[in-house]
Each structure stands twice: as structure tokens, then as C-alpha cells.
Amino acid sequence: MKKAELMDYDKALELFEPVLGFEVHVELNTKTKMFCGCANEFGQGANTNTCPTCLGLPGGLPQVNAKAIESSIRLGLALGCEIAEYSRFARKNYFYPDTAKNFQTSQYDEPIAFNGQLTIELESGRLVTVDIERAHMEDDAGKLTHVGGATGRIQGADYSLVDYNRGGVPLVEIVTQMIEGGEADSPEIGRTYVAAIREIVKGLGVSNARMEEGNVRCDANVSLRPRGSNILGTRTETKNVNSLRSVERAVRYEIQRQAALLAAGGTITQETRHWHEDTGITSAGRPKSDADDYRYFPEPDLVPVAPSREWVEELRATLPEPPAARRKRLQANWGFANLEFQDVVNSDLLDAVEATIAAGSAAQAARKWWTGEVARLANVAGVAADSLVHPVQVAALIELVVAGTLTDRLARQVLEGVIAGEGTPLEVVELRGLAVVSDDGALIAAIDEALAAQPDVLAKIRDGKVQAAGAVIGAVMKAMRGQADAARVRELVLERAGTAE
Amino acid sequence: MSEITAEQVAHLANLARIDLSPEEINRLTTELGQIVDSVAKVAEVATPDVPATSHPMPLTNVFRPDTVVPSLTVEQALSGAPDHDGDKFRVPAILDEE
Numbered sequence: 001m002k003k004a005e006l007m008d009y010d011k012a013l014e015l016f017e018p019v020l021g022f023e024v025h026v027e028l029n030t031k032t033k034m035f036c037g038c039a040n041e042f043g044q045g046a047n048t049n050t051c052p053t054c055l056g057l058p059g060g061l062p063q064v065n066a067k068a069i070e071s072s073i074r075l076g077l078a079l080g081c082e083i084a085e086y087s088r089f090a091r092k093n094y095f096y097p098d099t100a101k102n103f104q105t106s107q108y109d110e111p112i113a114f115n116g117q118l119t120i121e122l123e124s125g126r127l128v129t130v131d132i133e134r135a136h137m138e139d140d141a142g143k144l145t146h147v148g149g150a151t152g153r154i155q156g157a158d159y160s161l162v163d164y165n166r167g168g169v170p171l172v173e174i175v176t177q178m179i180e181g182g183e184a185d186s187p188e189i190g191r192t193y194v195a196a197i198r199e200i201v202k203g204l205g206v207s208n209a210r211m212e213e214g215n216v217r218c219d220a221n222v223s224l225r226p227r228g229s230n231i232l233g234t235r236t237e238t239k240n241v242n243s244l245r246s247v248e249r250a251v252r253y254e255i256q257r258q259a260a261l262l263a264a265g266g267t268i269t270q271e272t273r274h275w276h277e278d279t280g281i282t283s284a285g286r287p288k289s290d291a292d293d294y295r296y297f298p299e300p301d302l303v304p305v306a307p308s309r310e311w312v313e314e315l316r317a318t319l320p321e322p323p324a325a326r327r328k329r330l331q332a333n334w335g336f337a338n339l340e341f342q343d344v345v346n347s348d349l350l351d352a353v354e355a356t357i358a359a360g361s362a363a364q365a366a367r368k369w370w371t372g373e374v375a376r377l378a379n380v381a382g383v384a385a386d387s388l389v390h391p392v393q394v395a396a397l398i399e400l401v402v403a404g405t406l407t408d409r410l411a412r413q414v415l416e417g418v419i420a421g422e423g424t425p426l427e428v429v430e431l432r433g434l435a436v437v438s439d440d441g442a443l444i445a446a447i448d449e450a451l452a453a454q455p456d457v458l459a460k461i462r463d464g465k466v467q468a469a470g471a472v473i474g475a476v477m478k479a480m481r482g483q484a485d486a487a488r489v490r491e492l493v494l495e496r497a498g499t500a501e
Numbered sequence: 502m503s504e505i506t507a508e509q510v511a512h513l514a515n516l517a518r519i520d521l522s523p524e525e526i527n528r529l530t531t532e533l534g535q536i537v538d539s540v541a542k543v544a545e546v547a548t549p550d551v552p553a554t555s556h557p558m559p560l561t562n563v564f565r566p567d568t569v570v571p572s573l574t575v576e577q578a579l580s581g582a583p584d585h586d587g588d589k590f591r592v593p594a595i596l597d598e599e
Contacts, residue, residue, distance in 0.1 A: 030567050037570030046588040050578045051570075057581065067567035088555055095518055097592040145589070161589035164578070293516055298555035306561040 004281065005260040009252065010184075012224075012259030018186040019232060020179040020251065021221035022130075024197050026172045027140060028071045029208045029215075034139040034170035035062030035105060035302075046163035054139075054168030056101030062301050068137065068170040069112070071206035073307055074315050075172055076113025076135045078200050078322070083312045087112045089137070089299040097162050098141035106173075108296040111136035112305065118200075120192045121324065122185055130193055131177035142167035172206075178232075186222075186255065191248040194218050198244075199323040210384075211243055218247050222254040224262060233258070234268040238282050241275045250275045253282055330354060334363035343371050352386040352394075359395035365402070369394050373412050377419060393418050397425040407485055410434050437484045440492065443476065447489070447496050450475040461497040469493045505534040 007015075030040050036053035053060035076083055090108035116132030143166050148158025174197060182189045198216050202209040209215050223235035236258070241250045258268055272285035321329070330350065331341045334357070344353050349370045356366035370385060374394065378385035397415055400406045406414060406429065417428035429435050437443060450472045451458045460468035472493050477484055507530045514521045514529075521529070547553075572578075575588045584591040 032567050032569050037565070037568060038572045039569045045575070047575050047578045047590070048588075049572045051572050055573075055578060063565040064563065065567050066564035069564060086561075093516070097590070097595065100590075144595075146595075147586075157594055159594055160592050161586055162592060163589055293512075295513075295516065300556070303556055303558060303560040303563050 004257045005264070006253070006256040007259040007263060009256055012255050013184055014227075015263060016224035016226055016233075016255075016259050017180070018182055018251075018255050019223045019225055019235075020176075020182055020186055020190060021235070022174075022176045022179075022190065022193060023219040023221070023237075024174045024194060025140075025217045025219075026075065026174065026197070026201050026207050026209075027215045027217075028068055028170040028172065028206055030065055030067045030071065030170055032065055033168035034065050034068050034137070035168060036060075038168065040169050042165050044165075046161075047165060049165045050167070055164060056099070062105065062299075064302060064305065065170060069305060069307070070315060071170075071204070072112050072135070072137050072172050073312060074204050074319060075174075075201060075206055076116065077312070077316050078204055078319055079113065079116035079118055079132050079135060079174065081113035081116035081132060081135055083307055084110060084112055084114065084305075085309075086110060086304055086306045088304040089302045090296045091299050092138075092294045092296055094294060096141075097160060098144055099167060100142070100162075100164060104138055104141065105299055105302075106138035106296075107136035110304075112307075118193070118196060119324070120189070120196045122188050122192055124185075126185065128179075128182070128185070128189055128192075130179055130189075133175045133177045135172050135174045138171050138173060140166050140169040140171050187248040187252040190218075190220055190251040191244045194247050195244050196323070203320045203323050203326070214242060217242055220247060220250050220254070222251055222258065223268070224255065224258045226262070233262070234270050236268060236271055236273050236282075238273045238275050239285065243277070246275060246277055249280055250282060253280065257282070326350075334367075336363065336367065340367060343367075347371055347375055347385060349375070349385055352391050355391035356395045356398070359392050361395045361398040362402075365398045366394070369398060369415075373415055377416070389415070389419050393425060400425055400429065404485070405429065405435050407436055407483075410436060410483060434483060437480050440488075443480070443484060443489060443492055444496060446476045446479045447472065447493050450479070451493075451496060458497055461494070466494065469497070472497075505530055505537055 028040075032038060033040055033049075033054055036051050038049040038051050038054055041049065051060070052058075053062055073083055087107065087110045089105055091103040092106045092108070093103045095102055111134040113135040114133065116135065117129055118132060119127055119129045121127055142162050142164040145161045145163075146157035147161060149156030176193070179186075179189060194216070198209050198211065201207040201216065207215050211217075218241045220238045220241055221235045222238070223233040225231065225233050236254060238250045238254060241247050254273070261268060269284070273282040274285050275282050320326075327341075327345065327350070331338075334341070334353075336344070344350055344367055347370070352374075353363075353366045353370050356370065357363050374389060375385045378388045381388065394415075397406075397411055397418070400414070401408065401411050411425075413432065414425050414428045414434055417423075417432055418425055422428045422431055453475070454471060457468050457471050461472075469490060473486060473489050476489050476493070477486060480489075507526050510526050510530050510533060511521070514526070579585045579588070579590065582590050
């Protein structure tokens with residue numbers, strides 16, 4: 001693949017104004033698909049969840065999933081959209097093996113939700129309001145695997161394999177208006193906007209919202225307008241941008257690539273581009289011309305969706321606190337510094353920390369354990385931290401540390417036991433015999449033994465060389481297999497050194 | 502008279518993956534033109550107080566509950582396909598080498 005010329009980012013912004021647009025696809029977590037009763041779940045083997053409807057076989061008749069409509073309306077409301085009084089489905093016709101129907105059931109001129117707004121806050125504190133053009137419902141495509149060829153990519157593949165388990169899964173596609181005035185913040189606006197959408201759908205509970213599993217997918221549109229001009233540049237649409245960091249990188253890359261091309265007298269081709277996570281570049285996909293001729297027409301097998309105003313208001317009443325407002329409230333309640341709070345948010349641990357605090361832990365302790373040891377173990381295991389251990393268990397662990405039953409070091413061992421399924425923290429303490437030895441008698445016996453074994457150290461301590469006590473403390477901690485409070489041991493060592501013999 | 506051209510028919514045929522001979526394109530150009538003319542007559546009787554309709558049935562909000570029903574078996578799902586590989590459908594190469 002030919003490497004594109006890139007212009008220095010600052011230079012690109014001097015010459016051009018970036019104009020952005022985003023299409024975010026949200027996979028709903030309904031139990032069944034959008035138009036049939038096949039299970040909406042993956043990972044049980046290919047093509048296990050298909051039927052005549054989602055395979056587009058003769059005789060298949062789509063039926064709308066009530067829950068998917070409900071989720072779409074709630075999502076529309078959370079984005080500040082108006083909900084259509086009358087909405088319908090349309091066929092988007094195209095030939096590609098990711099659908100066996102030869103069309104995608106989508107919405108065209110009458111989407112379920114439109115005219116919304118979402119205000120996001122950048123790290124600098126700058127507020128950006130993104131206008132939402134529409135949020136429409138559609139069904140997802142199947143999954144293709146390209147076989148053969150050098151790269152496993154579609155180009156040069158010998159053939160492709162298709163799994164239609166995902167085909168027909170409900171999606172909501174959220175389309176923004178053009179975002180102007182982003183300037184140097186444009187890449188961050190992309191990342192923050194997608195993060196905000198993700199947070200909203202998670203808060204609503206309408207999607208599992210895991211980007212790494214494709215529950216939230218972003219297409220980023222970027223064009224450049226020469227400074228002083230009011231004519232929009234040609235845009236490219238970068239697909240397959242499936243992590244927050246990638247959104248930021250892809251927008252930045254396209255700004256630099258397009259600027260270099262335009263400055264050299266070239267023109268931008270209106271096209272779909274593919275983002276490559278590994279190399280951090282985009283490459284040209286199919287040209288838009290032919291592929292965009294979708295010949296939409298109203299879906300004849302489905303009747304219109306006309307949500308009553310009463311139902312819409314009922315659903316509005318179910319909306320949770322908006323994520324941005326919730327974050328502000330929680331940070332104030334917990335008294336976290338910005339960096340501490342960002343750490344929790346970026347690690348996706350807001351819910352876990354909140355639940356731990358609700359279970360009785362101090363805010364700082366909850367933050368420390370989740371973003372520290374739990375996150376570390378989750379990272380090693382390659383899973384999400386909040387899937388590793390229940391907040392109630394973390395709260396119980398913290399309680400044992402506060403009570404002095406466990407040191408931090410012992411608590412880390414207990415945490416491993418809890419994660420390994422050995423029981424509650426208290427049960428692990430008993431099972432592994434991990435409690436701190438707080439019986440001074442046992443400690444004093446060990447200290448006296450250690451002092452007797454190291455008479456030179458004892459002499460030094462008596463001469464006032466208190467730092468020499470370290471050797472004795474170490475020996476005692478070793479004898480206690482680490483299950484002693486080092487500060488208490490130190491106190492006792494000095495005390496015994498003064499009074500021994 | 503209709504404004505359907507042979508080029509439009511050829512383009513549509515290409516989008517719909519239908520292989521048409523020049524004779525067929527000519528015939529369909531005439532026929533599609535007549536169809537468009539017939540549909541245009543409907544527009545003449547449609548007055549502003551007649552809302553556009555996409556569906557002949559006076560029905561809205563026909564939903565089903567979000568309840569899983571059994572799917573086809575993998576064997577059944579694959580049985581109508583020209584080719585498969587294990588539990589997946591197999592299709593010819595989609596794009597040529599870049």
C-alpha cells in the first residue's frame with residue numbers, strides 16, 4: 001500500500017478549516033433481532049441464529065421488535081431529538097454478501113428521531129454542541145471473513161465466508177450535522193463525541209456499548225475548507241474506526257493527508273476509506289459513485305411506526321440522569337481531583353466505584369482499589385475490570401483493610417483469592433489464613449528471637465542507630481510470612497530493644 | 502411522454518445485477534416509460550388533502566414481543582446455499598486485487 005504524504009498538523013490548520021461529521025452505529029442489546037425472533041447473541045458458532053426472514057429466504061416476513069422501537073425512542077430522547085409521529089422503514093438496495101436479502105432494512109425520509117443536540121466537554125473545558133441530524137433504525141449485516149491472499153484482507157482474497165448471526169441485529173444509526181469550528185480540537189471532538197454517545201447508550205441500558213466488540217462503531221467524515229473560502233471541500237468517509245483513540249487518530253490523519261494533497265494541487269476523491277488500527281493510516285475503499293445509488297423505497301412488508309405522544313412521554317420519564325450531569329455530581333460528591341476522576345472515567349469504572357462507595361467504602365479507597373490492583377489484574381487477564389469482581393466484594397475487602405485485619409499487601413492476595421472464586425474476602429482470609437497477626441504476644445516472641453539472633457543490630461539500636469532496626473523488622477515480617485503490620489512491628493522492635501535483657 | 506432513457510435502463514440493470522441484451526433494454530425502455538406515465542396519472546388526481554401513502558393497509562405499530570423463538574439449524578440454514586465451508590456460507594472473491 002502506498003504511504004500517503006502527510007502535512008504537519010499545525011501547518012494544515014493554518015491553511016485549512018476542518019469540517020467533520022460522524023455516523024455512529026449502536027447495536028441494541030435486545031434479546032432478539034430487529035425483524036425476527038432469532039437470538040441477538042454471538043459466540044455460539046456461526047449461523048446458529050438465522051431464519052427465513054433474516055436470511056432473506058422466500059416466505060420470510062419481517063415483524064418489528066417492540067423493544068427495539070422502545071430503545072430507539074429512548075435513545076432519540078436522550079440525544080434531545082424529536083420523535084417522529086409517523087415513521088417508516090425503507091429498503092436500501094445493494095448487492096454484497098454481508099446481507100443475503102440484497103437490501104438493508106433501514107429508514108430513509110422518515111426516521112424515528114431527528115433534530116437533536118449533544119453538548120460535549122473537551123479536556124480544556126471547552127464545550128462543543130454537536131447537532132444531531134437524525135437517529136434511524138436499521139438492521140445489521142452479517143460478518144465476512146476473507147480467506148486466501150497475502151493479507152487476509154478483501155483485496156486479493158480467494159473467497160469469503162459468511163456468518164449471518166449478526167445479520168438482522170437492531171442498530172440505531174446516529175448522524176450528526178456538519179461540525180464546523182472544531183479547529184485544532186477536531187480530533188478530540190471526534191473522540192469525545194463518540195465517548196459521549198457510548199456513555200449515553202450504556203446509561204440507558206440499550207446497548208452493551210463495548211466498542212471492541214463492535215457494539216458502537218463510528219464512521220468519520222472529514223473535509224477541509226481553504227481558509228477564506230466558504231465552499232465546502234470534498235469529504236471522505238473513514239469506516240471501521242472502532243476505538244475512541246482510533247477516532248481521534250483517524251480524524252487527525254485525514255486532516256493531514258487531505259491538506260498535503262490539496263496543497264500539492266491535488267483533489268480529494270469522494271470515497272469510503274478504511275482505517276487500519278495497526279498502521280494508523282486510512283486507505284481508499286470503493287468509490288462512492290455507484291455504491292451510493294441505493295434506490296431506497298418504502299418497505300412493503302412493514303407498516304409504519306407511529307408512536308403515540310403518551311408513549312413517548314412515558315419513555316421520557318424512564319431516562320436516567322444525563323451522563324455529563326451525573327459525572328459532575330459524582331465528582332463533587334466524592335471530592336476527587338480532576339485527574340483522579342478522569343482516571344476512573346477513562347477506565348470505565350464509574351459504575352463500579354459508585355457501587356463500591358454505596359456499599360460503604362470511602363471514595364478514595366474505592367478509587368484506589370479499582371483503578372489500581374483490580375485494573376492491573378484485569379489488564380493481565382485481558383478483561384474489563386468491572387467484570388472481574390463485584391463491587392460488594394471490593395467494599396468488603398476495603399472494610400477489612402480499614403479494620404486492620406489486612407495490610408494492603410495481604411489484601412492484594414485476598415483479592416486474587418476472591419477473583420479466583422474462593423469466596424468472599426472474609427472467607428478467603430480464613431481459607432488462606434491471611435489475617436494480620438495483631439497478637440502482640442506472637443510478634444514479641446518473634447522480635448525477641450530476631451534480636452537475639454542479631455546481637456550486633458541490637459547494639460546499634462541501643463546506640464541510637466534506629467535505622468538498623470530494619471534488619472530485625474525484615475526478619476520478623478519474614479517469620480510472620482508477611483502477615484504483620486510493619487509499623488506495629490517497628491514500634492515493638494524499638495520497645496523490646498530498649499527493655500530486652 | 503416519459504423521460505426514461507436506454508442509458509437509465511442499462512444503469513438500473515447494472516445496479517440490479519440483471520444482464521440485459523440491447524433488444525431487451527430497448528423494449529424495457531418503452532415499457533418502463535409507459536409505467537411511469539401511468540403512475541403520473543395518479544399524481545393528477547392526488548390533491549394536497551390526500552396524504553402520500555406507503556402502505557395500503559390502515560395499520561400502524563404492528564410489533565412483536567422481544568422473545569426468542571427457535572432458529573433454523575445450521576444445516577437447514579446452509580441447505581439452500583450453492584456453497585459452504587464448515588458452518589459458514591462460502592461466496593466467491595468479492596474484489597479483485599487492488
